[in-house]
Amino acid sequence: MATHKGRGVSAIEYPTGMNQNGDPSQAWIKIKPDGRVDVFAGTSDIGNGSKTIQSQIVADALGVPYDWITYDNSNTDSSPLCTGTFASRATFVAGMAAKKAAESARTKLLEIAGKLLEIDPADLDVVDGEVIPKGAPQKKISVADVAGAATWVYGELITGTGAQLKPYAAIVDNETGRVDLPPHSAISYAACAAEVEVDDETGHVTVTHLWQCFDVGHALNPTLVEGQIEGGAMQGLGLSVLENCYPYYPSVEHRGGQFGSYLAPGMEDLPQIDTIIIENPSADGPYGAKGIGEMANNPQPPAITAAVYDAIGVWITELPITPERVLRALEAKAKPRREGKVVIFDEELSLAKFAHADVAVKFDVHA
Amino acid sequence: MKAVGARLPRYDGIAHVTGRSTYVDDVRIPGTLWVKALRSPHHNAAITKLDTSPAEKLKGVHAVVTAADVPLLVYGHLSALGIPGDEPLLADGEVRYQGQPIAVVAAESEELAMAAVEAIRIEYEERPALFDIRKAFDPDAPVIHEWGNWYPHFEGELDRRQIRKGDIEWAFDKADTIVQGVYRPAAIEHVPLETQVCQVVPEADGRLTIYSCTQALYFSLGVVCAHLQLPLNKVKVVGGTVGGGFGGKVDTATETMCALLAQKSGRPVKWRWTREEEFLCSSTRAPWHMEIADAVTKDGWILGRKMLTLHDSGAYARFSPYGLTKHSFHHAGAYTIPNIHFDGYVVFTNRVPTTAMRGFGVTSVSFAVETHLSRIAVELGIDPFELRLKNANRIGDTTPNGVVLTDPSTVPTIQAIADAIGHELTAEYRTTTRDTRSGAFLPDHLVSQLGNPEEH
Numbered sequence: 001m002a003t004h005k006g007r008g009v010s011a012i013e014y015p016t017g018m019n020q021n022g023d024p025s026q027a028w029i030k031i032k033p034d035g036r037v038d039v040f041a042g043t044s045d046i047g048n049g050s051k052t053i054q055s056q057i058v059a060d061a062l063g064v065p066y067d068w069i070t071y072d073n074s075n076t077d078s079s080p081l082c083t084g085t086f087a088s089r090a091t092f093v094a095g096m097a098a099k100k101a102a103e104s105a106r107t108k109l110l111e112i113a114g115k116l117l118e119i120d121p122a123d124l125d126v127v128d129g130e131v132i133p134k135g136a137p138q139k140k141i142s143v144a145d146v147a148g149a150a151t152w153v154y155g156e157l158i159t160g161t162g163a164q165l166k167p168y169a170a171i172v173d174n175e176t177g178r179v180d181l182p183p184h185s186a187i188s189y190a191a192c193a194a195e196v197e198v199d200d201e202t203g204h205v206t207v208t209h210l211w212q213c214f215d216v217g218h219a220l221n222p223t224l225v226e227g228q229i230e231g232g233a234m235q236g237l238g239l240s241v242l243e244n245c246y247p248y249y250p251s252v253e254h255r256g257g258q259f260g261s262y263l264a265p266g267m268e269d270l271p272q273i274d275t276i277i278i279e280n281p282s283a284d285g286p287y288g289a290k291g292i293g294e295m296a297n298n299p300q301p302p303a304i305t306a307a308v309y310d311a312i313g314v315w316i317t318e319l320p321i322t323p324e325r326v327l328r329a330l331e332a333k334a335k336p337r338r339e340g341k342v343v344i345f346d347e348e349l350s351l352a353k354f355a356h357a358d359v360a361v362k363f364d365v366h367a
Numbered sequence: 368m369k370a371v372g373a374r375l376p377r378y379d380g381i382a383h384v385t386g387r388s389t390y391v392d393d394v395r396i397p398g399t400l401w402v403k404a405l406r407s408p409h410h411n412a413a414i415t416k417l418d419t420s421p422a423e424k425l426k427g428v429h430a431v432v433t434a435a436d437v438p439l440l441v442y443g444h445l446s447a448l449g450i451p452g453d454e455p456l457l458a459d460g461e462v463r464y465q466g467q468p469i470a471v472v473a474a475e476s477e478e479l480a481m482a483a484v485e486a487i488r489i490e491y492e493e494r495p496a497l498f499d500i501r502k503a504f505d506p507d508a509p510v511i512h513e514w515g516n517w518y519p520h521f522e523g524e525l526d527r528r529q530i531r532k533g534d535i536e537w538a539f540d541k542a543d544t545i546v547q548g549v550y551r552p553a554a555i556e557h558v559p560l561e562t563q564v565c566q567v568v569p570e571a572d573g574r575l576t577i578y579s580c581t582q583a584l585y586f587s588l589g590v591v592c593a594h595l596q597l598p599l600n601k602v603k604v605v606g607g608t609v610g611g612g613f614g615g616k617v618d619t620a621t622e623t624m625c626a627l628l629a630q631k632s633g634r635p636v637k638w639r640w641t642r643e644e645e646f647l648c649s650s651t652r653a654p655w656h657m658e659i660a661d662a663v664t665k666d667g668w669i670l671g672r673k674m675l676t677l678h679d680s681g682a683y684a685r686f687s688p689y690g691l692t693k694h695s696f697h698h699a700g701a702y703t704i705p706n707i708h709f710d711g712y713v714v715f716t717n718r719v720p721t722t723a724m725r726g727f728g729v730t731s732v733s734f735a736v737e738t739h740l741s742r743i744a745v746e747l748g749i750d751p752f753e754l755r756l757k758n759a760n761r762i763g764d765t766t767p768n769g770v771v772l773t774d775p776s777t778v779p780t781i782q783a784i785a786d787a788i789g790h791e792l793t794a795e796y797r798t799t800t801r802d803t804r805s806g807a808f809l810p811d812h813l814v815s816q817l818g819n820p821e822e823h
Binding site: 007008009010011012013014015019020022042043044045046047049051052055056057059060065066071073074075076077079081082083084085086087168171174175176177178179182183186187188189190191192193211212213214215218219220221222223224232235238239243244245246249250251252255256257258259262264274276278280282283287293294295296297298299301302303305306309315317318319320341342343344345346347349350351353354355356358359360361363365 | 369370371372373374375376377378379410447448465498499500501502504505506507521522524525527528529530531532539542543544545546547548549550551552553554555556558581582583584585586588599602603604605606607608609611612613614616617642643646647651654656658660673675677679689692693695696697700701709710712716717718723725726727728729730733734735736737738741742745746751752755759760767768769770772773774775776777779780781783784787788790
């Protein structure tokens with residue numbers, strides 16, 4: 001009876017935006033008579049922080065303070081279309097629509113400011129809520145004054161619209177799967193190391209430490225991106241050692257229907273998490289961002305599986321790695337079958353073991 | 368001050384942690400009726416009798432809706448991507464999974480709605496069910512789906528997603544070792560704190576206002592309007608603040624049925640799933656079965672990969688063909704493998720349909736290919752970091768489906784992790800970069816796959 005420590009590593013990649021694209025997002029902006037900004041977009045915030053991120057993007061793209069921004073994603077009457085919050089697309093795709101809307105509102109704002117100041121709009125800049133003539137900063141006026149003039153002097157409404165769409169990238173070849181265009185908006189990358197302790201008497205696996213490095217393109221809000229990475233780590237931990245809808249899969253018996261009978265990770269499972277962010281800006285995301293929301297729960301399961309092998313010398317490739325599976329694997333101490341230069345692991349799980357000899361689908365390395 | 372890059376607090380964080388955010392369940396509308404569903408107790412059965420009249424006659428029951436009430440019963444949620452529909456909004460003559468909705472009722476209390484569900488007369492003729500995707504291809508397996516046991520409509524005509532690249536036979540002949548393994552991640556539940564919940568108000572002008580926990584306001588708008596055969600201006604979806612989704616709330620699980628009940632009863636209706644319904648009747652992350660054989664050289668180059676994937680779709684296709692395609696595009700992981708032979712199938716079983724969940728299609732493949740790489744490292748006696756750094760994709764490398772990579776970061780992320788845990792790399796691997804392959808990192812077998820990133 002002993003506790004065994006082990007470490008494992010993984011490296012992953014993940015696409016931003018819907019696979020094969022064709023997923024538009026749109027946004028529009030109006031500016032109130034005192035320069036305050038209302039953003040309308042159809043992007044649900046599922047806890048990923050899209051309200052915050054899009055507000056930050058609009059603030060900088062317009063050149064006004066963040067707390068001037070009101071973000072409204074509350075309904076489909078006032079907000080334009082967003083395909084949805086999935087596919088790690090809310091920052092990259094919907095954020096780009098918000099940025100374009102802000103840029104178009106800025107153009108309109110500068111047009112009014114140009115009239116007011118009698119200066120070519122091309123010679124004006126917007127910084128921290130002030131319109132500043134290049135080379136003549138003493139002539140600056142506030143965005144509030146410009147918006148007021150638009151309303152009360154010129155009879156205009158300052159608005160902006162933006163839309164982002166990468167057209168649908170069709171598969172061009174059924175035989176090879178080759179595509180004619182990149183089927184994603186960007187790709188993000190991550191690596192992870194896991195450290196575990198395995199109790200060989202109870203079979204319990206404790207994940208003690210996760211080190212994770214993500215290339216996020218550009219961290220538009222480091223606090224939120226760390227939240228995604230650390231929250232994702234807990235979901236990845238759940239996938240690895242706890243969660244299973246069908247404890248005796250493929251049987252459907254004994255499904256857990258309550259929190260007491262389905263093991264979701266909780267604070268008591270939290271390992272030490274070290275997060276490293278690196279930034280290789282994407283060429284066409286808003287301010288160089290990529291999308292890493294989903295991939296945050298992808299690198300842990302293989303790193304933890306390898307760490308369990310490192311600890312106790314058995315590969316458990318059916319998830320989750322429950323105490324029962326650990327104890328059974330320790331008992332079986334299965335070795336791969338060797339046939340010439342072929343090393344065959346997990347034969348007892350394979351399709352060949354379960355299917356008739358004449359099935360329509362086969363997996364044969366010699367075929 | 369720049370907002371981008373700043374550690375600003377969450378826009379709605381204070382409201383969330385002080386209980387002042389308005390979620391769907393917090394919306395109070397006078398005169399609201401409560402919704403409950405009659406769900407299948409069987410995994411696979413024909414419905415031989417369905418009589419809702421005893422429920423309709425109960426005092427306080429205002430509407431019962433079945434398949435017969437739905438203007439467009441079967442709507443393919445991904446029809447825009449060429450994926451046809453197979454799933455009826457409410458079961459029509461047969462049920463294919465336990466928990467499948469057959470009828471929904473709206474009544475003056477949750478208890479009365481439940482009593483009405485129990486009053487519905489229904490009879491079934493049970494059929495053999497299929498649960499093991501490894502047995503779905505057997506000649507004597509029960510055929511459980513109108514299209515057969517696996518999805519036959521990839522690109523309109525293929526019964527699998529297929530990727531082929533290079534010369535797989537050459538790779539397997541040339542290999543010093545072939546490592547083969549099987550990987551099976553489990554179905555898991557999304558576990559949102561907010562269960563599926565919806566309210567629908569029939570407005571005086573004939574429009575419907577739908578309070579929804581959807582992750583995709585416009586997607587849900589489109590799905591409801593398609594089933595009800597309404598133009599988009601007749602429905603207003605209200606939402607945008609979601610109590611946890613993780614993919615499960617892309618499903619439009621409640622909105623359409625509630626809209627039909629609101630139309631039929633002329634009253635606001637509300638459906639709030641119990642935790643048990645959320646666990647047992649909502650969609651899950653799919654279970655997967657993946658077999659990989661990699662052809663490797665003794666010094667750790669991956670010459671080729673054969674892979675077979677079976678994706679447990681549950682009773683209907685829902686988003687699974689999309690998920691499998693995404694899976695297939697990423698089955699080489701963060702590495703450059705010049706010779707590829709991939710076949711993937713979406714297999715039907717008599718379980719709750721599986722759906723999108725964080726990492727859809729790729730979480731599974733990342734688990735399989737990364738665990739497989741760790742095994743190869745042990746088998747060959749090579750440092751697992753160095754095996755990865757060697758094969759890691761570089762700028763200009765091409766993916767299995769022919770995309771030229773412009774900014775892969777596999778090399779720097781692995782190096783950062785090695786550094787963080789104090790794992791010493793040899794000089795060659797410490798100094799290699801993500802730049803275009805050359806020298807020792809451009810062996811003969813990778814020369815022909817190099818592409819020009821400017822092309823994309």
